[in-house]
Every structure is written in structure tokens, then in C-alpha cells.
Amino acid sequence: MPLPIGHALAGLACAQVRPGFFFRNRWYDAFFFVFLANLPDADFLPGIILGHPNLYHHGIFHSVGAALAVAAVGGCFFYFTGHRVWTRAAAIFLVFSSHLLLDLFALDLVAPYGLPLLWPLANRYFIASHPIFINVIRSGRANDFFISLFNRHNMSAAGREILILGGALAAVVVVRRLLKKKDH
Ligand SMILES: [Zn+2]
Numbered sequence: 001m002p003l004p005i006g007h008a009l010a011g012l013a014c015a016q017v018r019p020g021f022f023f024r025n026r027w028y029d030a031f032f033f034v035f036l037a038n039l040p041d042a043d044f045l046p047g048i049i050l051g052h053p054n055l056y057h058h059g060i061f062h063s064v065g066a067a068l069a070v071a072a073v074g075g076c077f078f079y080f081t082g083h084r085v086w087t088r089a090a091a092i093f094l095v096f097s098s099h100l101l102l103d104l105f106a107l108d109l110v111a112p113y114g115l116p117l118l119w120p121l122a123n124r125y126f127i128a129s130h131p132i133f134i135n136v137i138r139s140g141r142a143n144d145f146f147i148s149l150f151n152r153h154n155m156s157a158a159g160r161e162i163l164i165l166g167g168a169l170a171a172v173v174v175v176r177r178l179l180k181k182k183d184h
Pocket of ligand 1: 001040041062099103
């Protein structure tokens with residue numbers, strides 16, 4: 001699993017494709033993209049409450065089925081706010097799925113390896129044979145889970161994520177500016 005910084009940069013890259021897509025206020029909009037891009041890792045929370053953070057991590061909340069369910073819930077929210085539902089539900093699905101894609105390409109040394117990408121159609125776990133991101137070292141205990149994330153190994157993992165996904169974000173910004181210039 002990449003760190004939240006990697007997923008946040010991926011979310012911001014998605015946000016730059018169509019700034020103001022969800023909310024007119026660009027800060028709310030960017031925050032919502034970052035929230036969606038990190039949302040699958042909310043599956044740490046029940047485990048943290050029970051004292052074992054990894055208990056439900058990389059379970060069914062890391063799947064296309066969960067992405068569809070979250071898109072349906074988000075679509076309902078935007079329906080009640082009078083927005084176009086389908087395009088927003090599709091965007092929610094894609095940004096949530098950006099998380100699954102990054103996790104798929106991350107080295108995973110904690111069982112279960114990879115993620116149940118196609119749940120509920122298939123229960124098997126998927127992981128890329130050639131990872132792009134390195135693994136994150138973390139404690140399996142709730143009491144030192146957050147503090148355990150701050151170590152030299154994870155700092156170099158974060159550095160790699162910033163380089164790759166920060167580069168992707170910069171590329172999206174540059175392409176969007178170039179396209180904007182062409183329109184004028
Ligand atoms: Zn994840």
C-alpha cells in the first residue's frame with residue numbers, strides 16, 4: 001500500500017483534470033478528491049478500534065464492488081443536491097479506483113498479499129508481479145500503529161511516491177494549461 005501522501009497526490013492529479021467538478025470551492029473540491037483517493041484505507045479503522053489495525057485491511061473495501069457501492073452512495077448524495085448524478089457517480093468510482101490501482105502496484109509483505117480486486121465476482125487476491133511502490137512498514141498493534149509509520153524505510157517509500165505521483169500531478173497541470181492556451 002502506498003502511503004496517504006501517494007494516494008492524496010493521485011487524488012489531486014484527478015482533481016486537476018476537471019477542477020471544480022464536485023464543488024465550486026476549489027479547496028472543498030480538492031479535499032473531496034483527496035478524501036475519495038484515500039477512502040479504501042478507512043478499512044484500518046474497525047481494526048484499530050479492536051486493537052489489530054490490519055484485521056480488515058485489504059478486505060472487500062479494496063475492491064471494484066466497494067467502488068461501485070461508494071459511487072452509488074455518492075450518486076444519491078449529488079442527486080439530492082440537484083447535480084448530474086451519473087457523471088458524478090462515475091467520477092467517484094474512478095477516483096476511488098485510483099487507490100485500488102496504486103495498491104495493486106505496491107510491494108506487499110503483510111498477508112493477505114494484494115487486494116480482492118474483483119470482489120464480489122471473485123474472492124482471489126491480485127497483486128502486480130512488478131511493483132512500482134515499495135512496502136510500508138507498520139505495527140500490527142493499535143497502540144503504536146501511527147507512530148510506527150514514521151521510520152526511515154517509510155520515508156523513502158514516501159519519497160518515491162512523491163517523485164512518481166507528484167510528477168503525474170505536475171504533468172496533468174501542464175497538459176491542462178497547454179490545452180487551455182490552445183482554446184484561447
Ligand atoms: Zn489501500
